[in-house]
Each structure stands twice: as C-alpha cells, then as structure tokens.
Amino acid sequence: MMIVPSYSSANFLIISTHYKDPNEEVSIQKESREQRAESREKKKKKKLRRMGGAGGVAVVVVILILSEWTRGGNAAQHVVGGSQGWDVSADLTTWASSHTFKVGDQLEFKYTVGLHSVVELGSESEYKNCNIGNAVTTMNGGKDMVKLSKVGTRYFVCGTPGHCAQGMKLKVNTLAASVASANTTDSSSSSSSSSTLKSYYVYLVLTMLLVVSITINFSSYSK
Template identity: 55%
Template sequence: MSLMEGMCKIFFVLIIVLPLIAKQVSATQHVVGGSQGWEESVDLNSWASAQTFKVGDQLVFKYSSGLHSVVELGSETAYKNCDLGTSLNSKNTGNDVVKLNKVGTRYFACGTLGHCDQGMKMKITTVAGNAPSTPASDSDTSAAAFFPRSFPTFLLLSPLLILYFLL
C-alpha cells in the first residue's frame, strides 16, 4: 500500500468516526437554575422550559447543603401537592447529579419544610437523545443522528474498520 492510499484510508475513517464520537460524548450537564442554582428565588419552571433535556444528559443541583435538598417525586399529583412523602429518592450534598436515563416527565422539589409550597419545585420533560434541540429546519443530517448517544459506536465500527485496513 502506498503512502497516498494509507493517508486516504485514514482520512476516510476520520470523516466517518469523528462525527459519531462527537455526537456520543455531547451529553449536556444542566446546572439547575442556571448561575443562581437550586434556590428559592429562581423561577425553576421557567428555567426548565427554556432547556431541552435529552436522554443521557444530567441535571446538576447546586445549593447550600443544609439549607436545601433535592427530592424526586413520583407523580404529577405529588408534585402539585408538594407531597414529599411519596419521594422516589432524595439528595442533600449541595452538588447533586441526576442522570436523565429515559424519556418522560420527572418532578423535583426541595425537601426543606415549606420550600416546595413556596414554589421551589420543577418538572422537566426528557426527550430521546437523538431528538433535535431546535426546530426541524435545523435538523442533524450527519451519520451520528442514526445512533443513540448511549450506543457504543465503536462496537459497530471496529469490525468494519479492521476489514477496511486489511483489504
């Protein structure tokens, strides 16, 4: 194989592999409440409605430990009524991470007495990892759009790349 053929093969592989890898590692960490964090003064639902949450993304709750906590509620009714007794889980480190691992709506509230009733709660909707974050006119046309972010792309490509270099 000549040097030129080798360079062409490497270039071809990079064109195929790099977009797939870039898409795979493009999960977003959403700091809840933005620069203000998980605080009573933040309109958390307005903040959440301005975000696009995708499977594979993470919510990062930053707050003063001991002053607040994060409770995930199991239903919209529990969310509306601030029924903290039905929580799915709770965190209280001040720097809590919640992975968004499936499509659907999730509900969060502060577990400190009275904070949820004062509005320190939010609901988010998670969409499929390969869903566009902007309207369809700006859709993703790369090969990476066909694979979910959680799919280990190298498992699909490894045998193909080995065969390509052997032939």
C-alpha cells in the first residue's frame, strides 16, 4: 500500500513564508547598490563643496595678506642715530639729512633706560628752545617705535635735562610715499636688505600655507 503524505494548511503557510522570489531578491540588491552609489556621490559632492570653500578662503586670505604686505612692503624702519642710537654722541642732524622719511616708515629710538628718554614736541619754537613743558608724548622704554603716519614735520628731543641743548634732538620731515620714492636718498642699505629678506620669507611662508591647504583638501576628498 502506498502512503501519501498529507500536508496541513499550517505546513503550506510555513513553506510560503520562507519562500523568496529570486526576482524580488535581485531587485532589492540592485536598489541597495543604487542607494550606496547615491550615498557615495553625495559624500563626494559634500567634500568637493568643503574643499572648494576651504580652498577659496585660503586663496582669499593669502591674496589679502600679500596685497597688504605689498602696499606696505616699501616702508622702512630707521634706527635713529644709526649705530650710535639715540644718544648725545650721535650727530642726529647729519643722520636725519642723509635719510628720506615717507609715510608708513617707522623710527626706532634705541637708548639706555634711565639715561635718556624720547619727548615729542608740537612746534618748531618748542623744538628750537628745548621747551618740553607741553610735550605731545613722552617715551622711556629704551626701544621706542614711532610710525610716521602722515605728511608733515615732527620734533623729538631727549627729556634728560641738558641733553636737548647739547644737540640730542631730531627733526623729521615726512613726505608722501610717491614723492619719497621719486627722490629717495636713503643710504640705510641694511634696512633695505632686511626689508627685502623679510618680504621673501613672508611670500615663501604664505605660498607654503596655500600649498598645504590645497593638499589637505585634495587628500580629504580622495578618501
């Protein structure tokens, strides 16, 4: 006698729930690949935007710094009195006549603290008479910087009693940068070479920063 197996409705339900349509499975896999591809594309676009933004900012910053440096790149720093500094022994009149001062330049007063000081006066008469009673400003730091910010004449004397009368005073005529560049007679070659060297290093550093910024951004994009 042949025995025919019987299947209940419950068995058919179990079989049907575990059955997977191959076409449906292929469709799910394809959809999953498309989603992953779309996700990668979105990440790439996001990195590109980030790279473009950061790179653009870096370029703008470098251009602004370079333009600012170029604008003030011709500014000179004058050590008052040369190698003798701000001192009674220095021939400050001769020193001043051998230099051309222009807007943007800086005066550096070097002297022994407690022995000298720098007093700026407001008029020619006060300068001639060594009258420091109405001083514009007084400095006594030993290494004082004064920026020549506008065209005109400025007067400086030492505040130590008797030093101004001995010739420790300075009259500075500041010219417009365009005028000064046309007839400059500045003999301070050390200041010029120092400025040129400083410009070179600044350009070098800024260029390196730009290259590093671009490299980092491309590196992050390729990952």
